[in-house]
Amino acid sequence: MSGDPLDATERDVVVVGAGAAGMSAAYAAARAGCTVTIIDANPVAGGQYHRRRIDAATYRPRGCDDEAVWRRIHIESATTVYAVEIIDHGTQRIFGVRTRGDDRHRRDVDLVRARRLIIATGAYDRPLPVPGWDLPGVMTGGGAQALIKGSGVLPGNRVVVAGTGPFLLAVAQAILEAGGSVAAVVEANDPVALRRHRSALTNVGKAGELARFITSLTRHRVPYLRRHRVTRVHGDTTVTGVTLARVDASWHATPGTDRFIEADTLTLGYGFTAQTDLPAQLGCTLQVSADEGLAVTVDDDQATSVTGVYAAGESTGVGGVDLAGIEGLLAGAAVARSLDHPSPLRDEPALRRSRDRMRAFADALATAFPLRSGWRDDLEDDTVVCRCEEVPAGRIRNAITELGAHDARTVKLLTRAGMGWCQGRVCSLAVDRLCPRSATLDGQARAATRPVAIPVPLGAVADINLQSRRES
């Protein structure tokens, strides 16, 4: 921890999230002369990519190395923002940022005032349901990485890494480097499409990273199965193996290609969901991103559609840690300028060009690893789709075919799918894609609207001024 104690005094800028985007944004704004507080849910800064043990050295983004600047930044770790509101709509523009302590201190609620808000809340894994995916031993790829990076603990002894996208390679690599064993990497798409983007890969400096991943898999003799999918997870109280099948371009399993692989752990991940809770609360314009998920719409300055609210990193569309850092710097600089401070960045036009190039590459990557629909064939009537409320696929299908539900919202009201602890963060994509009217901006945005982002004491909910969120 560094900087001033958090008190009732107003900050120029509150940054939500201490990953690459948030830390870069805070540094840029503070360097320009703004007072900055970062609020982050994790015990220590770093976000997902730079997650580290609590006793490890403090995370500093590349190039953000003036410790005098960091001493002016207050980092409030182990603290979650559960709601944001606009206290003053005038030219002063004051935001109220409502926070809650971690799970040990969850009754500790507080209010921080800020003139500007930078949303850098990152993203989380996008799993899809499959029979047996609720067994202990099935986890997301990001979850497996978090165990390794944050605690030095392997997710299991013999792991199948499944889903789609280059992140599967990063997960497998992390397990191998930590001394674990990977039984197979199971990729639903055919990354041969990536060849078309070879020059882009080189251009954004990703070719070397990809080569290292592939070398690592080869050295450890880990099979990389393209156009394959895990269609069933076996086990009684924990995972004992998975069934794989070859799939066509729509991810439908090819009959007769089933094969059993022994494993005690399965990681799942079909890309990521941008964490858009707070911008959705404030009414910021959202858009469907290249990976068919939601993202906050931002302009060239990383400004959202709501005056005074900026966003950087994965919340503006999943694009990786390097892009997140650059977006953070640009957001921090734009916020500083809006508060009449000079830009702290030496070559902003060059940073903007890098950002645009990396964003274009991220979008191309998302197109090379699309989300297809064949996974729906696997679901049996008793396959749990909503893990919190334990809603099986059969009840969701019944709501659609017998009760006439066309969209995820109606299914939710009829079945409780998406109404539990996680508020649909895990199942809303699957529920949406099971509906006749799916993949719409409106439908996805409704599912992502959470007036309170995490559970808080009832009294704290009563304090939230929902009306304030409307632009005056």
Added chain:
Amino acid sequence: MPEIIIDGRAVTVADGVTVAAALMSEGIRSWRTTRIAGNPRGVFCGMGVCFDCLVTLNGEPNVRACITPVEPGDVIDSQQGTGHDGGVS
């Protein structure tokens, strides 16, 4: 290295780990059963999003094991159902 108690058993775990990692390093993969079907659950998202890894910590139910660091003297109990119906083992 913090000493903690897991389901009544005293263990020593590595410094700076989460409650979930402490449980997993003891070979425990599930520490909760669900409200309706009573099915076992453990870590799923690993980053505080899914609430699958809920555990009873120092008598307080429904704590996310994956994002809560262990502190010396912690008493960790697996939980059943809502965590409020005396289901602590």
